[in-house]
Amino acid sequence: MRRKTIKDVAQEAGVSIGTVSAVLNRRDSVRLVTRKRVLKIMDSLNYRPVEAARRRLGSPREKTLGLVVKEIHNPYFADIIVGAQEEARKHDFRLLVMSSEQVFSREVDAVRVLVAKDIDGLIINPLLELGTLSSHFQDLEANNIPFVMIEGLSGDVSTASVVDIDNERGAFDATMHLLEAGHTELVHLAGPKYSQHSSERSAGVLRAAPGARIVHAGATLEDGFNAVRDQLKGCSFTALVCYNDLVAIGAMRQLMDQGLLVPKDVSIVGFDDIDVASYLGVPLTTVRIPKREMGRQAAAIAIEQIHSTEDSKSRRILLDAELIVRSSTRKR
Amino acid sequence: MRRKTIKDVAQEAGVSIGTVSAVLNRRDSVRLVTRKRVLKIMDSLNYRPVEAARRRLGSPREKTLGLVVKEIHNPYFADIIVGAQEEARKHDFRLLVMSSEQVFSREVDAVRVLVAKDIDGLIINPLLELGTLSSHFQDLEANNIPFVMIEGLSGDVSTASVVDIDNERGAFDATMHLLEAGHTELVHLAGPKYSQHSSERSAGVLRAAPGARIVHAGATLEDGFNAVRDQLKGCSFTALVCYNDLVAIGAMRQLMDQGLLVPKDVSIVGFDDIDVASYLGVPLTTVRIPKREMGRQAAAIAIEQIHSTEDSKSRRILLDAELIVRSSTRKR
DNA sequence: AATAATATTTGAAACGTTTCAATAAATTGA
């Protein structure tokens, strides 16, 4: 059955479509008796206006920011999202979130969809695809949509601003903390091979402890658990510097399963300071990333660029990561 | 500056708007040289088609599902999102996520924005606002947008389908597990007062143990931590049934701070089975919710309704929750 | 070179609304 339109209502009510539209928009120019008749017809015809057709020039557009994250299923990104959302709301912007789930083609796709949905600005936590330099970013530039990268190479796209943290420094501090505690046999459980953050953190670890053993674990609980079980089998070490807290927690679990105690036998440092880190049986020593602040700043920059008329210069903001010492590390 | 339209592109490229439209829609009737010229003009003019105007029968719109969650910063919802996204992608739908952050006005707002962005269907995890019966839901019905509620009263909105789990049963099972282990002094750390899930779970606890003490904690790590510290001060109990895993973890931390051991002195059961639950120092006994499956089913229903022409009847799907016994509970 | 076949482009109608100047109807004041 054909969908009922404003025209059907008008005809049935013996009235013009202009009048029906007036009723629809609650304009007070309609006589009560007419309004009632129209409303009754609308009801009996089960009429529903087609939202898309109502949108016209001059009708108030929603101000929206898009946010594409690599992995929505990760407390680290959750905090970034919350921070971005808070800041956006302050400026009366809404936040539309999409996740690429670590798949590059989905990242490209997400950007395309958000652009089609008419966002005013974009925050993206990009996957690093060497070689495939970013046709979707060029798209954004072409469409004049300001965008801000969270964790990304600044040289990547000239017009993009970047908000990031000093990973190298954070990892350096964490490693120094272990060295100062007398540890000499260090293992670094690194993250995904192509992660920008991971390589920066590895660099920090190596600057402090050039002899540290590097093992590529990954970014999840399971990755940490498996890495210790498989890759560190029979290997002697007294301290672990982990890519992030999840890996640290996974590693800790595996050590316990092997009958080793943290921090008595092995000290562990994480990275991120996710909420649960301080609630663990052995509260985790970790490098705190100001996650909300990153989201907040990224949104602030995007909105500022939306409002500014001239081409704003791209910025690079580097926030500090701070070592938080809890109970998972101990003097040797 | 006026927004560029297809007309501007056509004029600039010396071609009809029909041709530009053909280029836009990748119809292969356009000569290569023409296509290239048009694309170049589009680029130089920063042209973006207005999505709303494309909404016509048979036109190639982006197929999108909106998803509004109460709290993006919660591993429970994260899993639901991932499940919904997986299913959506199977059917070539994209998922736009917004979070109400537990604020009712934001939920209403999020729905409005998503509708304005022309989504095809909506999945919502609604806040329970008694009395304010859902003008935004009526809006959805008015716009003929199928929507599915995750965790919600089915009577709430007649046309909505609901995907939920059997909370009462899950909580009952968890409580029985403790009773069978010989516990008699039970405390139930309930969730937020207005939460549907929380009251269903409380009902399950009380059915198994009518004498259980009920304390309203909340839904976060901190809530669990504080509830045990403040509301259970000096209170004697040997087992805790918690609203969710986060509360359980928070409670466990506080007990440890008080020198109590889990499960030796106190047994604890959580709810949800978030990822980290099995990696804790004391792996958590909990009631597993098929979170991804919930998201998956919700998306599947929404998409089915989008595709079906006639008014589809609303459905109510109740998934089972399963008790997973780990180490945080013990015979007394 | 003429015709037929095919490929490309055009132009106008359609989509379902809102807007607003013009008109019609109702009300007021005398």
Place this chain on the structure above:
DNA sequence: TCAATTTATTGAAACGTTTCAAATATTATT
């Protein structure tokens, strides 16, 4: 009752696209 006001309604233009039959250009065949 008549004009002057005020209030209510109309009808057509606009919004930015897609669609599709018709017109035109190109290529192939003879």
